[in-house]
Structure formats: structure tokens, C-alpha cells
Amino acid sequence: MAKRPVVAVTGPDRGGWVAWAFTALAVWRAGGRPLRIRPGRSRIRNDRLPGIDALVLGGGADVDPGRYGQNPVRLRKELAAEKRHPGHFLIGLILFPFIHILRKLFSLAGSPGPDPKRDALEERFINHALNEHLPVLGICRGMQFLNVRFGGTLHQDLSVLEEERPNLRTLLPRKPVTLLPGSLLHTVFQKDETRVNALHHQAVDRLGEGFRVTARERGGVVQALEHSAAYWLVGVQWHPEFLPHKRRQQALFRALVRAAQEKSPFRK
Structure with missing residues (x-):
């Protein structure tokens, strides 16, 4: 019987x-064997990578903006914009403590700033x-890092995009996204539209070389x-x-x- 493929996360x-x-x-439910990889415990020995069969790039801290030629954006634009919209500002003020606790609980934000060691790893x-x-498979920050790795850029502050105001933050699948027909995702999901959760504050801007967009939200x-x-x-x-x-x-x-x-018979 074949061993489970090792999936580095x-x-x-x-x-x-x-x-x-x-x-x-x-x-594990999908038939793989997960292997946790962190900068301090990368399992790299003598400049050799561990024997892995697949890779999942997880969520977490923002990608260093220096990697795509930008300086860090101070998130003051959102506050300035919301001051012109009292209703949005009030909603944001009420929900901020809950969003903060949620992100801390699920460790989505990672460290306060970029994590260069993780980027390099x-x-x-x-x-x-x-x-x-x-x-x-890149998830949230992981997708963003993939885009940057191939020469793309990011929107550092999603709140400045009019399409995302107010930016929905939820662990529940409430945000509708449209899948590109013929894409791998469309084949996997077997439908043109699906609902997903939303825990991000940044997004892809200019596409990296070789990438195509296979899902967008309505904005x-x-x-x-x-x-x-x-x-x-x-x-x-x-x-x-989380779903x-x-x-x-x-x-x-x-x-x-x-x-x-x-891809391989995995050490049967």
C-alpha cells in the first residue's frame, strides 16, 4: 500500500x-500527511530540503512590501476616508474589538509587521x-506571496479600494466569488459561483508572470x-x-x- 504523500504546511x-x-x-482527510514548517523549525539540514510531495503556503503576516518595490503603507487612509462617512466609521469602531480578538484567536495576522525569515523560507x-x-497551494498570504514571487505586486491597504468598502471580515462563507470556466478551481468546485470567508486586508494588484485570475469577487x-x-x-x-x-x-x-x-509513486 502506498504511503500518504507528505504535504509541507x-x-x-x-x-x-x-x-x-x-x-x-x-x-489528513484528503489522504496526505501534513508536515509543519516554520522559520525556526524548517527541518532543513545541511542545505537539504526535507522529502516533501506537495506544499501549502499558509496565512499570516504581510509579505514584506520591499519584495515588490514598495514602502510600508501606514493605514491612515482608511481612517481619513471613514471620517467622511460617519456610518462606516461607527460600524468599524463597534466591530474593531471583535475583529481584533478573532484575528488573534486564529493567529491570522501573525507578527505586527513583515516576517523576512518566513519570506525567505x-x-x-x-x-x-x-x-x-x-x-x-497558497492560502491568503500564501497566494499573495506566490504572486510577489513571480514579480507581481499587492494592494497593501484593501480599504482604499472602493469596491471593498465596507470590507467584509468573516469566518463564515458569506462572500460570493465567481470562478473562471475551464480553470482548475472551476473543475474542483463544479460550479460558476461559490461563497467564501474573508479575513484579509490586502489583495493582489499587478499579476505575477504566468498567472491568470481564476476567481473574483463582485467588486x-x-x-x-x-x-x-x-x-x-x-x-x-x-x-x-476554516470551512x-x-x-x-x-x-x-x-x-x-x-x-x-x-506526480510520483511516493516510496511504495
């Missing part, structure tokens, strides 16, 4: 345990996956990417790991594991 050194637990559960693993033609913000040249390279802006009760979200992890199984 990246995350921060501090926090991230809830996201790891949910992702590990999704990978994930770039190394992406390069390894590309060289070995391994399937890769036009990018919700998924796929690479045209890589073996299996998909990024989603939402968090499918274990949704069959189509779990199907995304099954597709990842299946791609790993089709």
Missing part, C-alpha cells in the same frame, strides 16, 4: 497553531517545488490565481481550511493530494 514561528490544526486536518520551498514539479478584487506553466500552482485569497464542513472546500485539498499522488 508553512506558518509563523509564533502563533498560527489554530490555522495549522485546521490545515493539518484538511490535508517560503521562497526557498517554492523554488524547490517548482524545480521538482510539486503541487503548491473585482482577485480571489484566486492559477499559474499556466507550473505543474499545479493555485492560490486562493480565502481560508478553505471543514463544506465539501467543495475540502475538495480543494483532495485535488492537491491527488496531484501529488499522480
Whole structure:
């Protein structure tokens, strides 16, 4: 009987345990064996990467804006904009404590600023996956980092996009997104539209080389990417790991594991 394919799951050194637990559960349910990878515990020995069969880039701290030629944006634009809209400002003021607690509980924000060590680690693993033609799934920050790795840029402050005001933050699948017909995601979900959760404050701006947008929300913000040249390279802006009760979200992890199984016989 073939062994379960090893799926490396990246995350921060501090926090991230809830996201790891949910992702590990999704990978195991899909038939894979999850392996936690962090900057301080990368399992890299003598400049050699561990034997992995697939890669999941998890959520967390913002990608260093210096990687795509920008300086950090101070999020004062949102406050200035909301002052011109008293209703939006009041709603934001009321919901801020709950959103803050939610993000802390699920360790989505990671450290207060960029995490250069994690950026460097994930770039190394992406390069390894590309060289070995391994399937890769980027989740939230993971999708954003993939886009930056291929020369793309990000919107650092999503609130400045009129389409996203007020920006919906929810763990529940409430945000509708449209899937591109013929894309891998469309094949996995077997439908033209689906609802996803929303826990991000940044988004893809200019596409990285080789990527195409395969899902958008109604305001036009990018919700998924796929690479045209890589073996299996998909990024989603939402968090499918936090929707274990949704069959189509779990199907995304099954597709990842299946791609790993089709790539190699895994040490039978």
C-alpha cells in the first residue's frame, strides 16, 4: 500500500497553531500527511530540503512590501476616508474589538509587521517545488506571496479600494466569488459561483508572470490565481481550511493530494 504523500504546511514561528490544526486536518482527510514548517523549525539540514510531495503556503503576516518595490503603507487612509462617512466609521469602531480578538484567536495576522525569515523560507520551498514539479497551494498570504514571487505586486491597504468598502471580515462563507470556466478551481468546485470567508486586508494588484485570475469577487478584487506553466500552482485569497464542513472546500485539498499522488509513486 502506498504511503500518504507528505504535504509541507508553512506558518509563523509564533502563533498560527489554530490555522495549522485546521490545515493539518484538511490535508489528513484528503489522504496526505501534513508536515509543519516554520522559520525556526524548517527541518532543513545541511542545505537539504526535507522529502516533501506537495506544499501549502499558509496565512499570516504581510509579505514584506520591499519584495515588490514598495514602502510600508501606514493605514491612515482608511481612517481619513471613514471620517467622511460617519456610518462606516461607527460600524468599524463597534466591530474593531471583535475583529481584533478573532484575528488573534486564529493567529491570522501573525507578527505586527513583515516576517523576512518566513519570506525567505517560503521562497526557498517554492523554488524547490517548482524545480521538482510539486503541487503548491497558497492560502491568503500564501497566494499573495506566490504572486510577489513571480514579480507581481499587492494592494497593501484593501480599504482604499472602493469596491471593498465596507470590507467584509468573516469566518463564515458569506462572500460570493465567481470562478473562471475551464480553470482548475472551476473543475474542483463544479460550479460558476461559490461563497467564501474573508479575513484579509490586502489583495493582489499587478499579476505575477504566468498567472491568470481564476476567481473574483463582485467588486473585482482577485480571489484566486492559477499559474499556466507550473505543474499545479493555485492560490486562493480565502481560508478553505476554516470551512471543514463544506465539501467543495475540502475538495480543494483532495485535488492537491491527488496531484501529488499522480506526480510520483511516493516510496511504495
